[in-house]
Amino acid sequence: MYWNQKYETMPREELRALQLERLQLTVERVYRNVPFYRQRFTEMGIKPSSIRSLEDLRRLPFTTKQDLRDNYPFGLFAVPLSEVVRIHASSGTTGKPTVVGYTQNDIRTWAELIARCLVCAGATKFDVVQNAYGYGLFTGGLGLHFGAELLGATVVPVSGGNTQRQLMLMQDFGTTILCCTPSYALYMAEEGQKMGIDFKKLPLKAGIFGAEPWSERMRAQLEEKLDLMALDIYGLSEIMGPGVAMECRYKQGMHIFEDHFIPEIIDPDTGEVLPPGEEGELVITTITKEAFPLIRYRTRDVTRLVVDPCPCGRTHARITRITGRTDDMLIIRGVNVFPSQVESVLLEFGETEPHYLLVVDRKANLDHLEIWVEVAEHMFSDKVRQLEDLEGRLRERIQSVLGISAKVKLVEPNTIPRFEGKAKRVVDRREI
Amino acid sequence: MRVKQISVFLENKSGRLAQVTRVLGENGINIRALAIADTTDFGILRLIVNDPELAYRVLKEAGFTVSVTDVIAVEVADEPGGLARVLAVLAEANINIEYLYAFVQRTASAALVVFRVEQLDEAVGALQAKGVRILAGEEVYTL
Numbered sequence: 001m002y003w004n005q006k007y008e009t010m011p012r013e014e015l016r017a018l019q020l021e022r023l024q025l026t027v028e029r030v031y032r033n034v035p036f037y038r039q040r041f042t043e044m045g046i047k048p049s050s051i052r053s054l055e056d057l058r059r060l061p062f063t064t065k066q067d068l069r070d071n072y073p074f075g076l077f078a079v080p081l082s083e084v085v086r087i088h089a090s091s092g093t094t095g096k097p098t099v100v101g102y103t104q105n106d107i108r109t110w111a112e113l114i115a116r117c118l119v120c121a122g123a124t125k126f127d128v129v130q131n132a133y134g135y136g137l138f139t140g141g142l143g144l145h146f147g148a149e150l151l152g153a154t155v156v157p158v159s160g161g162n163t164q165r166q167l168m169l170m171q172d173f174g175t176t177i178l179c180c181t182p183s184y185a186l187y188m189a190e191e192g193q194k195m196g197i198d199f200k201k202l203p204l205k206a207g208i209f210g211a212e213p214w215s216e217r218m219r220a221q222l223e224e225k226l227d228l229m230a231l232d233i234y235g236l237s238e239i240m241g242p243g244v245a246m247e248c249r250y251k252q253g254m255h256i257f258e259d260h261f262i263p264e265i266i267d268p269d270t271g272e273v274l275p276p277g278e279e280g281e282l283v284i285t286t287i288t289k290e291a292f293p294l295i296r297y298r299t300r301d302v303t304r305l306v307v308d309p310c311p312c313g314r315t316h317a318r319i320t321r322i323t324g325r326t327d328d329m330l331i332i333r334g335v336n337v338f339p340s341q342v343e344s345v346l347l348e349f350g351e352t353e354p355h356y357l358l359v360v361d362r363k364a365n366l367d368h369l370e371i372w373v374e375v376a377e378h379m380f381s382d383k384v385r386q387l388e389d390l391e392g393r394l395r396e397r398i399q400s401v402l403g404i405s406a407k408v409k410l411v412e413p414n415t416i417p418r419f420e421g422k423a424k425r426v427v428d429r430r431e432i
Numbered sequence: 433m434r435v436k437q438i439s440v441f442l443e444n445k446s447g448r449l450a451q452v453t454r455v456l457g458e459n460g461i462n463i464r465a466l467a468i469a470d471t472t473d474f475g476i477l478r479l480i481v482n483d484p485e486l487a488y489r490v491l492k493e494a495g496f497t498v499s500v501t502d503v504i505a506v507e508v509a510d511e512p513g514g515l516a517r518v519l520a521v522l523a524e525a526n527i528n529i530e531y532l533y534a535f536v537q538r539t540a541s542a543a544l545v546v547f548r549v550e551q552l553d554e555a556v557g558a559l560q561a562k563g564v565r566i567l568a569g570e571e572v573y574t575l
């Protein structure tokens with residue numbers, strides 16, 4: 001079962017020809033419409049006509065999150081704002097978010113790719129899709145939503161949180177496809193068990209789980225507890241959102257939709273392209289996006305590329321589970337968190353050289369973030385109320401910048417370990 | 433009429449108070465009065481010592497977050513209602529008490545109590561007007 005058989009099963013030679021054609025168009029477009037790219041290309045002596053084969057992609061410069069930040073908010077858009085029909089945003093490395101835009105066509109493409117993902121999970125128009133990804137600036141909710149509608153399924157746009165209501169709707173509406181983060185799905189499973197729900201009696205058949213790293217151990221738990229097929233979905237807002245890649249029912253990596261994206265795996269230190277099968281950083285070039293095309297975007301996700309044929313018949317290459325990051329980004333409750341965001345808040349509070357630590361734990365399948373802050377003399381007071389007030393203000397500000405709640409814990413000076421002069425910023429105690 | 437109080441930030445974990453007293457002891461500093469205010473996560477140790485400047489320096493050097501605050505040391509008659517009378521004077525003068533704690537030592541007929549208030553001068557004036565004795569810093573440090 002495919003959503004778009006022609007493209008999903010296109011012979012690789014033909015697919016490569018299509019990729020080259022689309023890459024050339026994209027390079028041409030960004031050269032013409034995005035000053036940032038024109039300047040970069042010119043500095044490197046590259047003209048759109050320099051791209052004659054897919055191998056020439058390697059001659060193009062990388063794009064990084066820093067480049068996105070430098071061009072905040074709309075500097076990298078390749079169309080006028082009048083053509084942009086939607087904006088999404090994700091965490092930036094400081095107080096400012098990373099902003100992305102979509103044209104009408106981009107939204108249509110996104111919906112098509114999500115429809116392909118849903119079909120990968122065996123979904124049809126007869127399914128009831130409970131979409132528990134957050135709606136809003138985050139791409140998860142609306143991304144899944146439009147694809148499920150395109151497929152013709154019945155979408156329940158419940159968004160994240162409110163577990164009691166999720167479980168009630170799941171039973172009453174006869175949810176067959178559940179979309180959320182894998183840790184939240186496990187949390188729901190356990191809450192449901194406590195309430196006496198027998199998931200084996202529910203019509204759930206597949207889960208589309210993503211937005212955070214997970215494992216085969218979690219897959220086994222999810223499939224056992226919820227009695228469904230648990231599949232991994234990959235995406236990032238910079239590239240599009242969810243639906244950049246999706247597992248098929250053979251669960252041997254996520255097919256990356258190569259008619260819209262060109263993946264490369266690089267050595268994160270040298271930038272050198274690695275052969276298929278080797279682990280490295282995933283770099284993606286978008287080849288159909290209009291509003292926000294990106295050339296060789298460094299995702300910072302660590303994975304491998306598998307190009308062997310898949311039993312499902314899809315010819316698109318697969319990426320294996322994301323095993324780590326090449327930067328210090330954390331994913332907490334599906335939300336991207338950078339330690340530098342916390343630092344920016346502490347700087348606002350008059351800290352000149354803040355010493356802090358993010359401690360992440362997972363209790364009963366829920367992520368908990370604790371932020372330890374060393375109490376400097378200028379923050380200190382002999383009054384308890386004043387220190388509690390400081391904790392409260394820090395907590396509120398951090399929550400507003402990170403988009404998730406965190407507990408702030410004031411600690412004594414020099415309690416946060418320092419290694420070779422460089423402070424350790426993260427302790428992640430989660431077992432995935 | 434002001435007494436220097438040393439405040440130290442302490443996490444609620446064992447051994448920290450002992451560490452403070454060890455640092456003070458090693459530097460020949462005597463504790464005259466002490467109180468701890470704590471929450472679930474942290475505590476604030478408040479100290480009156482014989483040499484506040486030295487105490488501030490050695491604790492800071494030992495890596496603690498320390499501050500110095502002015503407080504007043506008040507003689508409270510050691511009899512029923514003694515403290516209540518002092519509190520009534522301050523209430524009448526509309527002076528808010530942040531916190532108070534007692535000295536370990538005492539004089540012949542009175543207990544000594546440390547008051548932390550925002551309006552120090554007003555508090556001193558009000559108390560002295562009612563004949564309440566306030567000890568000078570030197571008197572306290574050399575008790």
Ligand SMILES: [Zn+2]
Binds near residue numbers: 250311
């Ligand atoms: Zn497959």
